[in-house]
Amino acid sequence: MPLPASSKATLTGHIKEVSFKKGHLIIKANKIDQNIYFIKKGLVRAFADIGESEVTFWIGKEGATIISMRSYVEHKEGYEHIELLEDCELYQLEGTILQELFLADIHIANWGRKFAELELIHTEERLISRQFKTATERYKDLLQNNPDFLQRVQLNVIASYLGITQVSLSRIRADVRC
Amino acid sequence: MPLPASSKATLTGHIKEVSFKKGHLIIKANKIDQNIYFIKKGLVRAFADIGESEVTFWIGKEGATIISMRSYVEHKEGYEHIELLEDCELYQLEGTILQELFLADIHIANWGRKFAELELIHTEERLISRQFKTATERYKDLLQNNPDFLQRVQLNVIASYLGITQVSLSRIRADVRC
DNA sequence: CTGAGATTTTATCATTTGTAAAATGAGATG
DNA sequence: CATCTCATTTTACAAATGATAAAATCTCAG
Numbered sequence: 445m446p447l448p449a450s451s452k453a454t455l456t457g458h459i460k461e462v463s464f465k466k467g468h469l470i471i472k473a474n475k476i477d478q479n480i481y482f483i484k485k486g487l488v489r490a491f492a493d494i495g496e497s498e499v500t501f502w503i504g505k506e507g508a509t510i511i512s513m514r515s516y517v518e519h520k521e522g523y524e525h526i527e528l529l530e531d532c533e534l535y536q537l538e539g540t541i542l543q544e545l546f547l548a549d550i551h552i553a554n555w556g557r558k559f560a561e562l563e564l565i566h567t568e569e570r571l572i573s574r575q576f577k578t579a580t581e582r583y584k585d586l587l588q589n590n591p592d593f594l595q596r597v598q599l600n601v602i603a604s605y606l607g608i609t610q611v612s613l614s615r616i617r618a619d620v621r622c
Numbered sequence: 623m624p625l626p627a628s629s630k631a632t633l634t635g636h637i638k639e640v641s642f643k644k645g646h647l648i649i650k651a652n653k654i655d656q657n658i659y660f661i662k663k664g665l666v667r668a669f670a671d672i673g674e675s676e677v678t679f680w681i682g683k684e685g686a687t688i689i690s691m692r693s694y695v696e697h698k699e700g701y702e703h704i705e706l707l708e709d710c711e712l713y714q715l716e717g718t719i720l721q722e723l724f725l726a727d728i729h730i731a732n733w734g735r736k737f738a739e740l741e742l743i744h745t746e747e748r749l750i751s752r753q754f755k756t757a758t759e760r761y762k763d764l765l766q767n768n769p770d771f772l773q774r775v776q777l778n779v780i781a782s783y784l785g786i787t788q789v790s791l792s793r794i795r796a797d798v799r800c
Numbered sequence: 801c802t803g804a805g806a807t808t809t810t811a812t813c814a815t816t817t818g819t820a821a822a823a824t825g826a827g828a829t830g
Numbered sequence: 831c832a833t834c835t836c837a838t839t840t841t842a843c844a845a846a847t848g849a850t851a852a853a854a855t856c857t858c859a860g
Contacts, residue, residue, distance in 0.1 A: 492750055499754045501746070513746060517739040523750075546735065550728040553735060557724065560738035561695040567745045568691060572679050572701075574752050575785045576672045579847075599808065607753045612847055614809050757817080777838065790817055792839050 451551040458541050463533045470534075471512045471526035476519060478539020481510040486532025487596050490524045491604070500604040503529075503593060509559065515539070529597055579608045583616050629729040636719050641711045648712075649690045649704035654697060656717020659688040664710025665774050668702040669782070678782040681707075681771060687737065693717070707775060757786045761794050 447455070461484070464470060471477045473493060483506055490502040490510075501524075504510060512522030516539060545552045573582065583606060586593060593602065603613040625633070639662070642648060649655050651671060661684055668680040668688075679702075682688060690700030694717060723730045751760060761784060764771060771780065781791040 494754045497754075499750060501750050501753060513743055517736075517743050523747075546732055547728070550725070550731055553728055553731040554724055557731060557735035557738055558695075560735055560742050564738050564742040564745060565691055565695050567742060567749060568679070569701075571745060571749045571752065572670055572677055574749065575679060575782075576675075576677045598806095604753075609848060610808080611810090611849080615847090618809075787818060788838080789819080789840085793817090796839080 447551055447555055451549050451555075454545065454549060455537070455552065458545075459535045459537050461533065462536050463531070464528055466528050466531050468528045468532075469525055470510065470528060471515075471522065471524070473523055473525050474521045475512075476515045476521055477512045478515050478519065478543070479511075480516065480537045480539055480542060482535040482537075483508050483510065484533040484535060486534070487529040488526060488532065489529055489597070489601060489605075490526045492524050498525075498604065500601050503590075503597060503601075503605055505590075505592070505596075509563075510534070511539075529601070574607060579606060579612060580616050580619065582606050583613065583620065587620075625729055625733055629727050629733070632723065632727060633715070633730065636723075637713045637715050639711065640714050641709070642706055644706050644709050646706045646710075647703055648688065648706060649693075649700065649702070651701055651703050652699045653690075654693045654699055655690045656693050656697065656721070657689075658694065658715045658717055658720055660713040660715075661686050661688065662711040662713060664712070665707040666704060666710065667707055667775070667779060667783075668704045670701050671703070676703075676782070678779050681768075681775060681779075681783055683768075683770070683774075688712070689717075707779070752785060757784060757790055758794050758797065760784050761791065761798065765798075 462481075470481065470488070471479075471490075483504055485506060488504045488508070488510055489500050490504075491498045491500040510526055512524060512526070514520050514522045542552075542556070546556055547553070573585065577585070586602070586606065597605075599613055600610045603610040606613065608616075637660075640659075648659065648666070649657075649668075661682055663684060666682045666686070666688055667678050668682075669676045669678040688704055690702060690704070692698050692700045720730075720734070724734055725731070751763065755763070764780070764784065775783075777791055778788045781788040784791065786794075
């Protein structure tokens with residue numbers, strides 16, 4: 445979404461650069477964290493605790509935006525942890541400031557709208573593909589669209605992201621090789 | 623999302639009421655349709671053609687908003703058909719007008735932002751639940767949250783919406799009865 | 801280099817879900 | 831009422847995936 449120079453300056457004026465080590469939990473579940481981060485360098489996953497286990501439902505790399513969805517949208521406790529899978533350099537923007545900017549600057553409001561809309565399409569497409577594609581097809585899609593994830597992310601996380609067990613993923617990988 | 627009276631008046635000024643019969647395809651896949659509809663009365667589903675079969679990935683009733691997601695967001699051909707499951711009364715707003723209003727009225731821009739954000743949370747939660755809940759749990763959730771869907775929607779559509787076959791759904795229903 | 805711990809793969813069996821076809825039910829129509 | 835059509839359920843069998851445990855492989859500090 446294009447932003448006029450003045451709005452862009454307003455935004456960047458409130459941004460500071462931060463970096464964290466691999467393994468750091470930048471956002472914790474069941475807390476309100478309205479901060480928004482943009483990944484300059486590194487790799488990150490969002491996961492939710494489900495009873496004993498955890499479900500990874502999002503992986504982001506350079507260029508992606510990190511938020512606690514429910515904190516950002518509804519100012520309530522989020523359901524996800526966000527963990528750095530690599531050492532990361534991030535741009536940080538305080539959520540409270542962003543909320544004010546949304547109300548003050550129409551270009552920023554539309555930029556925020558576009559962000560949510562694009563994420564929405566992306567999530568909806570994943571939901572649809574989950575609905576009719578086999579695990580093997582989903583793996584191949586990942587291989588096609590984000591081959592670097594396979595190099596950079598542990599397979600148990602990939603398996604969770606694909607909605608299967610690690611053992612199933614291993615079987616699929618063995619099949620695909622042939 | 624609260625709207626000041628003036629913005630609300632602007633919006634409603636551009637709205638017209640329309641109604642269609644059950645079975646009507648209000649939005650067709652592979653076309654650009656930027657219109658946005660609000661359901662006053664009735665029931666609607668969105669589905670995508672996948673080879674021979676179709677995947678229902680959204681069901682909306684009174685109060686819901688109907689759009690062709692990719693048309694609305696990216697002004698490209700949408701991937702979904704939207705079909706009326708009952709006779710419907712709808713409020714219609716032309717997409718091109720709405721896009722102009724987004725750029726002209728900051729309150730409407732933020733209203734549009736909020737809409738996308740809430741849809742996003744809802745879709746993400748469905749994706750997560752799809753990732754770790756069994757088909758039986760998803761059926762019980764639907765029973766809990768939208769019991770009327772079971773009365774108003776055919777079971778083959780419900781099955782598709784839950785991401786299972788109609789046979790599986792029938793098995794689950796037989797189990798749940800016991 | 802070596803060994804401990806982490807990660808990945810294999811093997812086995814149980815369970816879930818899919819496919820196809822038949823049986824049942826519920827309405828509509830003549 | 832007889833029949834037709836469509837929706838739903840049931841049955842039988844096949845395929846995919848899950849659970850568990852064990853083996854193989856990889857990583858890296860010492």
